[in-house]
Amino acid sequence: MRDPFPFPPLPALNKAVQPYVEQYSLPTLPLHIHEVFGAALFYTFIHLVVSPVISNWFFPKHYPKNSRGKKANWDAHVVSLVQSTLINGLALWVMFTDKERKGMVDWQQRVYGYTGAAGMVQALAAGYFVWDLVTTVLFLDVFGLGLLAHAFSALLVYSFGFRPFLNYYGCVFILYELSTPFLNIHWFFDKLNMTGSRAQLYNGIALLFTFFSCRLIWGTYQSVCVYADMWQAIHSSPDAGYIAATHSNSTTLTDPDANIMAFATDATPIPLWLAGIYVGSNIVLNMLNWHWFFKMITAVKKRFEPPREVKVEAKSLDGAASTGAKPKAVATTLHRRRHSIEDVVPDSDDLRDGTIQ
Numbered sequence: 001m002r003d004p005f006p007f008p009p010l011p012a013l014n015k016a017v018q019p020y021v022e023q024y025s026l027p028t029l030p031l032h033i034h035e036v037f038g039a040a041l042f043y044t045f046i047h048l049v050v051s052p053v054i055s056n057w058f059f060p061k062h063y064p065k066n067s068r069g070k071k072a073n074w075d076a077h078v079v080s081l082v083q084s085t086l087i088n089g090l091a092l093w094v095m096f097t098d099k100e101r102k103g104m105v106d107w108q109q110r111v112y113g114y115t116g117a118a119g120m121v122q123a124l125a126a127g128y129f130v131w132d133l134v135t136t137v138l139f140l141d142v143f144g145l146g147l148l149a150h151a152f153s154a155l156l157v158y159s160f161g162f163r164p165f166l167n168y169y170g171c172v173f174i175l176y177e178l179s180t181p182f183l184n185i186h187w188f189f190d191k192l193n194m195t196g197s198r199a200q201l202y203n204g205i206a207l208l209f210t211f212f213s214c215r216l217i218w219g220t221y222q223s224v225c226v227y228a229d230m231w232q233a234i235h236s237s238p239d240a241g242y243i244a245a246t247h248s249n250s251t252t253l254t255d256p257d258a259n260i261m262a263f264a265t266d267a268t269p270i271p272l273w274l275a276g277i278y279v280g281s282n283i284v285l286n287m288l289n290w291h292w293f294f295k296m297i298t299a300v301k302k303r304f305e306p307p308r309e310v311k312v313e314a315k316s317l318d319g320a321a322s323t324g325a326k327p328k329a330v331a332t333t334l335h336r337r338r339h340s341i342e343d344v345v346p347d348s349d350d351l352r353d354g355t356i357q
Helices: 011-024 029-058 068-097 107-112 116-138 140-162 168-191 198-235 240-245 272-304 349-353
Strands: 309-313 329-333
Touching (some): 011 029, 029 116, 068 116, 198 272
16 A cells, blocks of 8 residues: 555655665665654644643643643643544554555565555654654653653664564554553543543543553564564565565566565565564563553552551540540441442552653
8 A cells, every 4th residue: 555645755854864774774764754754743843832722722720831840741641642543543544444464464574564554654653752752851850761761662663664674563563552542531630630530430441441452462462473473584584586476567576556575675584683672672662561551450459458457546435534544445447438430440640640651
């Protein structure tokens, strides 16, 4: 499927990145560099202009105008909400409509194959992580090292796609973001004094479900799949006869719009350093996801602590106090309220502070 981005590549940008294309073997970068820069500028515009205007307009009493850190956190959540909603929709659309991507049925095509539509999704994601990395560095005291590691690892992983490398898996791992809209909405409910509301309850259930199913189940399974494909690619390169057979017309063999293996004609086994960096970054992201999920579970478990007995000092009614007698300690059990569905709504400092992505 051709790149559906409505604007063509810019010759000036292509020329500017050409040295990096040759140095780091990124042949598809010139086809998508305008999308990377466009996405980074788009999200910067939302951060610096759209979020302050819209937030001041609709939530003048809650938008933190006078706090650098809180304002940056609020604006970043607006950007994250827009980006996650947009990129999820695009990734799902490409996965359902890109017939060439659907045809990537073996490890050679999944590792070395390329389609313009999947490349666009990867480029837009990379543009967001460029913005994310820069913003996290500028406000490191607000977002912390965990989010810095998340931004750097994600940008590194999506940049490898311009080799092209694992272009097929770009849309797959974007679906991590399916839980992010609910995460941001949960955060905004807290800031709008809607903590514990029925709306937050329903959103909290959706958050836990999507976080667990998309990031932990889907994400871990796909990580195993990509490790298996990379293991094959470390030990062997695409067969030249196999590449030629993927398209019958030799004149379009190197045309990326006609042949998904167009960039694999001179492909060699992937180097160990590339596989190592990719696996390391992927493990960092997965560990952060499990870490954040267990923080949510810990927050929920606190609401189900068993009742405890406490000693309550009680004065005797028969005048023990006036006679100097020591009042008896009466053991009283503090009964907890009956559990309700509201108990499943995750509530932790990480969620309230926005340190989970």
